[in-house]
Structures are given as structure tokens and as C-alpha cells.
Amino acid sequence: MGKEDLVSRADSLMRRRRSFVAGPTSPAAPDVPPDTATAAAEADEDIPVLTEEVLPETPVGVAPRDRFDETLAARLASEFAHTLERRLAAELPSLVEASLAVLEADLRRGILDTADGAIKDFLARREQLRLPLDDPDDQAGRDA
Incomplete structure (x- = not known):
């Protein structure tokens, strides 16, 4: 069959x-x-x-869209752009301020770490050479 x-x-x-x-x-x-x-x-x-085609029901007042509606798309894009612009205008200053605070803290930490490393290297070299911390020219003037 x-x-x-x-x-x-x-x-x-x-x-x-x-x-x-x-x-x-x-x-x-x-x-x-x-x-x-x-x-x-x-x-x-x-x-x-069985041979009948059943299409899904469309809600009343909603026309099926067979093609891309450029006017509607442009209007939606414009509305979205205005919404995004308002949101950014409201939130951007606080976002920038928070980012700058984080950058400032990172910069301070970086400077302090660099200075600390330079001091440790300086003291380590002086210790290896067993050089006095005084200036050799001052030492010669005192010995005379």
C-alpha cells in the first residue's frame, strides 16, 4: 500500500x-x-x-510580513539609537570615573612596586660591593 x-x-x-x-x-x-x-x-x-494545509493563526490586528519593511527597520534603529544614547549619557560619566579610579590605583601600585624593586636592587648591589653609603669624595676630604 x-x-x-x-x-x-x-x-x-x-x-x-x-x-x-x-x-x-x-x-x-x-x-x-x-x-x-x-x-x-x-x-x-x-x-x-489529511490533505488540507493548516496555517498557524495570526493574532488579530497583526498583518503577516512577507517582505522586509525598510521604513519600520529605520524607525526601530532610530529609536534604539536614541535609547542607547540616553543610557550612555546617563551612565558614561560614572563608568569613566570608576575606570579612572581603577587605573589610578593600578598606576600607584605599579610605581610603588617599581620604586621598591629599585631600592632593593640598589641596596643589594651596595651590599655585594661592600661600599660605604658615604660619598668617596667626602671620605677623602675627612681623611686629609
């Missing part, structure tokens, strides 16, 4: 069921009120058959 044959038979079965539900009430079932049969028929109206 091919795919098309199967779809055709299922579609036929669904149509028979629809006609049975939507058909007139048989005399063998007099206890079913006509309103129930009508309601069942209306409920089955929105049941798709």
Missing part, C-alpha cells in the same frame, strides 16, 4: 465520519437532542483532513 493510497483512505474515512456526525439525526436515536448534533457538527468543522 503506497503513501498516497494510505492518505487517500484516511481522508475518505475522515470525510465519512464528518458526514455521519454532521448528517441528520437518525430515527433510531431519538433521545439525542438536535442541539447536541449541531454542536458536534460545528466542532468537527475545524478538524482538518
